[in-house]
Amino acid sequence: MESFLNRYRNLTVLLVVVAAQLLLLAWQVKTSQDVRLLRVWTVSTVTPVTRVLEAVRRNTVGLFEDYFALLGVREENQRLHAEVGDLKMQNHFLNAELSTADRVRALAAFQAQSPSKTIAARIIGNGTAANSAEVLVDRGTSHGVEKSMAVVTPDGIVGKVVEAYPMASLVLLTTDPSFAAGVVSQKNRVHGELRGLGHGNCRITEVQNEQKVDVGEWFYTSGYDRIFPRGFPVGQAVVVRNGTEGKEIFLSPSGLQGGLDEVLIVLAGVHQLIPEQAVASSEIHMMAPPPSDHPAPSGPAVELPQAGNTDADRLKSAYKRIGDAQGHVYGEGGPPNFNIKVTGKPPPAAKPARPAAPEPADQGEGEVHLDQPDFTAQEQAGAKAAPTSKPKAQQQKAIPPQPEPPSGGVPRETR
Amino acid sequence: MSEFGERLLEDTRKRRTRGEHLRSLVFVLVPFLAILFQVYVPRFFGFLGYLELPLLVTIYFALTRRQPIAGVLFGAAVGIVQDSLSQQLIGMYGIVKTLVGYFAASVSMRFDVENPVLIGILSFFFYFFHQFFYWVLDRALLGHMTVFDPQQTFVYALLNAAVALPLFHLLDKLKART
Numbered sequence: 051m052e053s054f055l056n057r058y059r060n061l062t063v064l065l066v067v068v069a070a071q072l073l074l075l076a077w078q079v080k081t082s083q084d085v086r087l088l089r090v091w092t093v094s095t096v097t098p099v100t101r102v103l104e105a106v107r108r109n110t111v112g113l114f115e116d117y118f119a120l121l122g123v124r125e126e127n128q129r130l131h132a133e134v135g136d137l138k139m140q141n142h143f144l145n146a147e148l149s150t151a152d153r154v155r156a157l158a159a160f161q162a163q164s165p166s167k168t169i170a171a172r173i174i175g176n177g178t179a180a181n182s183a184e185v186l187v188d189r190g191t192s193h194g195v196e197k198s199m200a201v202v203t204p205d206g207i208v209g210k211v212v213e214a215y216p217m218a219s220l221v222l223l224t225t226d227p228s229f230a231a232g233v234v235s236q237k238n239r240v241h242g243e244l245r246g247l248g249h250g251n252c253r254i255t256e257v258q259n260e261q262k263v264d265v266g267e268w269f270y271t272s273g274y275d276r277i278f279p280r281g282f283p284v285g286q287a288v289v290v291r292n293g294t295e296g297k298e299i300f301l302s303p304s305g306l307q308g309g310l311d312e313v314l315i316v317l318a319g320v321h322q323l324i325p326e327q328a329v330a331s332s333e334i335h336m337m338a339p340p341p342s343d344h345p346a347p348s349g350p351a352v353e354l355p356q357a358g359n360t361d362a363d364r365l366k367s368a369y370k371r372i373g374d375a376q377g378h379v380y381g382e383g384g385p386p387n388f389n390i391k392v393t394g395k396p397p398p399a400a401k402p403a404r405p406a407a408p409e410p411a412d413q414g415e416g417e418v419h420l421d422q423p424d425f426t427a428q429e430q431a432g433a434k435a436a437p438t439s440k441p442k443a444q445q446q447k448a449i450p451p452q453p454e455p456p457s458g459g460v461p462r463e464t465r
Numbered sequence: 466m467s468e469f470g471e472r473l474l475e476d477t478r479k480r481r482t483r484g485e486h487l488r489s490l491v492f493v494l495v496p497f498l499a500i501l502f503q504v505y506v507p508r509f510f511g512f513l514g515y516l517e518l519p520l521l522v523t524i525y526f527a528l529t530r531r532q533p534i535a536g537v538l539f540g541a542a543v544g545i546v547q548d549s550l551s552q553q554l555i556g557m558y559g560i561v562k563t564l565v566g567y568f569a570a571s572v573s574m575r576f577d578v579e580n581p582v583l584i585g586i587l588s589f590f591f592y593f594f595h596q597f598f599y600w601v602l603d604r605a606l607l608g609h610m611t612v613f614d615p616q617q618t619f620v621y622a623l624l625n626a627a628v629a630l631p632l633f634h635l636l637d638k639l640k641a642r643t
Contacts, residue, residue, distance in 0.1 A: 060533035064567045067541050071556040071563065075606060078554045085555045092549035095497075100505050107509075175504040178558075179551030186504070186550075212552040220552055227611075 090215050093186070097218040100175040101188060157312055160204035166279055167318035168202070169193055173310055174218065183223035183246065185209075189315055190217045198277055200316040206283040206305030207231065207271060208313050219315070224252055224284075224303045232272040233284050236324060238262045241272055242299065244284060250306075252285065254299035259292045263299055270324045281322030368392075491639060496522050496543050504550060515621045517592060519543045521629050523562050524591050525636055527569035528578045540566025554607065561599045565591050581630055588629035592622040 055062050078084065161168050169189055177184025189195050191214045199211045201221050209229065213220040222229055229246040233254060240261045242254040257263065267287050273280030289300040371392045373379070378386040499518035507514040523543050527536030544562030548555040569591060576583060600613040 060537075060567070060571075063534045064537050064563065067537050067563050068560055071541065071545075071559045072606075075554055075556040075560075078556070079607070085549075088545065088555060089549045092546050096501060096504060096550060099501055103501075103505055173508070176507050177551045178500070178503050178547045179553045184551060185508075220550075222552060 084213075089213060093213075093215040093218055093220075097174060097186060097188070097215075100186065104172070104174050154312070156204050157314065161314060164314075165320040165322065166316045167320075168314040168316050169195070171195075171201075171219070171313050171315050173313065177220055183209075183226040183229075183248070184212070185221050185223065185310065187219050187221055187313065187315070188217070190215045190219050192216050194317050195219050195315050200278045200282070200319060201313050202278075202282055202316060203305050203310070203313055205307060206285060206303060207278055208305040208310065210277050211315065221313070223306065225249065225306065230275070231278055231284070232274040233269045234272040234324065235263055235287075236268040236270060237264060238267070241274075242269075244269070244301070247300075250302070251288065252301045252303050254287070254301055255296065257297040257299060259297050261297060263287060263290050263297060265290050269301060273321045279316065279319030279321045281324050488640070492526070495636065495639075496526075496539075496546075500543070500546055500550070503547075515624055516628060517595065517621075517625055518632075519547055520562065520565065520592060520595050521588060521625060521632055522636075523566050524569045524588060524629070525633050527566045528573040528584075528587070529636075529640070531570060531573045533567050533570040533574075536566030536570030537563050538566075540564070557599065557602055557607075560602060561595050564598065565595055568594075584633055585626045585630055589622045589626040592625045593618055596621075 074085070157170060161170065171187040171189040173185045174188045175186040177186065187201070195211060195214045197211055197214050199214075201208045201210060207224060209221045209223040209226070210231075211219045212222045224231070224244065224246055225248065226246040227248045229244070229252075231244045232241070233244045234241050238261070240257055240263050242257040245253045245255055247253055254263075254269065265287055267290075269284040269287065271278035271280055271282040271284060283304050285301040285303040285305075287299050288302050289298070291298050369380075369388070372388055372390065373386050375390065375392045376386045496519060499522040502518050503516070523536075523540045526539050530536065530539075540562035541559050544557075544559035545555055547558040547562075569587065572578070572587060578584060578587070596618045597613065600611060603609045603611050
């Protein structure tokens with residue numbers, strides 16, 4: 051045996067190493083556990099170096115670029131171009147400062163405005179996995195970051211933390227094929243699942259062909275995945291078409307537009323309302339209702355029968371008369387004889403008691419959303435509270451004044 | 466032995482020890498830099514994302530050391546470190562690079578691997594093998610329905626082979642100095 055192992059020593063070592071790794075893989079798959087210690091060691095070794103590299107790059111790259119640019123220019127005209135170079139350098143520096151300040155200000159403003167508790171992080175490297183989109187950020191468990199926390203920018207969601215180490219974290223971007231998040235469309239409130247495609251765009255799945263989604267419609271996080279708080283922008287639908295297994299919706303993720311440098315990690319998320327779509331003009335001008343052709347008598351009020359104008363109303367009255375003629379109480383015993391003829395005029399059709407009030411006036415904004423699901427009603431309430439919603443005085447202005455009902459009329463029944 | 470002879474022997478021993486230290490340092494530092502390159506550089510130069518420097522370094526060390534066991538251990542170590550820096554399960558790159566290390570070292574025992582043409586062909590072949598075997602493992606062991614694009618892999622293999630030639634030359638120079 052020993053001589054056999056010695057003879058095939060190389061092959062034996064190969065088999066042992068491969069078998070050990072296979073066992074390690076099997077153990078990870080079966081127990082869903084991770085070899086965390088190994089990862090922590092590796093990341094803790096690599097990320098400090100990338101952090102230093104990043105700092106050096108930030109501080110020197112602009113200087114070197116300008117230097118190399120100046121070398122070529124000096125050959126043509128040293129005096130003039132030195133001056134231009136100085137100005138350029140100053141300009142570059144100020145622009146860089148300005149753009150950094152703008153970016154940081156935007157991030158800070160978003161951080162202050164957002165009810166969720168967030169922490170700013172800088173991207174310091176890429177993940178090494180093939181066919182995946184991952185980045186390393188310079189915040190880890192020592193800063194309060196945990197696995198499965200959402201990562202966002204003011205423009206939209208960026209990804210989620212898949213591994214948190216003491217000084218760094220690994221973030222899976224929304225474009226990664228294994229990424230998934232619950233989303234809802236802004237206009238039609240269509241729920242779906244955001245999936246990465248491995249390149250620039252993402253796809254929304256789990257949407258039926260019958261559901262309506264428009265090209266250009268915004269999608270927001272739905273909050274149902276318990277990772278992303280509700281109400282964060284995700285992106286705009288760029289392609290919408292019917293497919294064999296449901297609607298095919300491709301989306302351009304708004305959080306990844308224009309490159310990534312700084313991001314926010316959501317430490318404690320707070321669900322927000324999905325903003326209402328902006329309406330071009332919600333004010334409707336309405337004229338006063340026309341005067342009645344038959345002015346009501348000025349005498350005492352005449353009580354009109356409650357029957358309406360419709361066939362159903364007339365049928366109901368006929369059945370009532372048949373029941374009354376036979377002393378039948380509906381709902382008790384068998385049915386009455388509907389074949390007997392009951393003498394007597396059917397009650398006259400009710401005349402409109404007063405000039406019909408304009409229909410839209412009855413469909414005020416408050417009533418339209420009564421049938422909406424709870425969360426929509428909540429959003430409506432929130433939207434009204436939001437500064438973008440129409441002021442109350444403005445809403446009242448849109449509703450025309452109700453004319454005084456004629457003295458003989460019956461007040462119209464409201465819903 | 467004369468006093469001069471003893472001093473000469475002592476100097477030689479010191480120089481050899483220093484050379485071994487430097488070689489060990491290179492042995493650790495080069496793969497570390499390769500991994501660092503893969504982590505950091507594609508952030509700014511996305512087109513360099515196709516470069517699989519840890520694989521090229523594994524091939525280089527396996528070819529130059531000509532010891533299959535060393536190749537196996539080196540490949541496994543580099544692969545596991547690569548796995549640790551991603552969210553995937555540890556062992557995927559480890560297994561693939563272990564095999565690459567072993568085969569590269571085995572090939573070096575039979576052929577003259579100093580020849581640049583052969584280096585290019587081997588780099589091409591091992592890159593293709595690496596990517597294909599990784600895909601096979603991903604599907605077979607983890608059940609991921611990933612897509613293997615032979616045309617793209619072919620082009621990337623050519624590019625990696627083209628990079629391997631100057632890289633191996635550079636590493637040869639570094640080895641000669643140490």
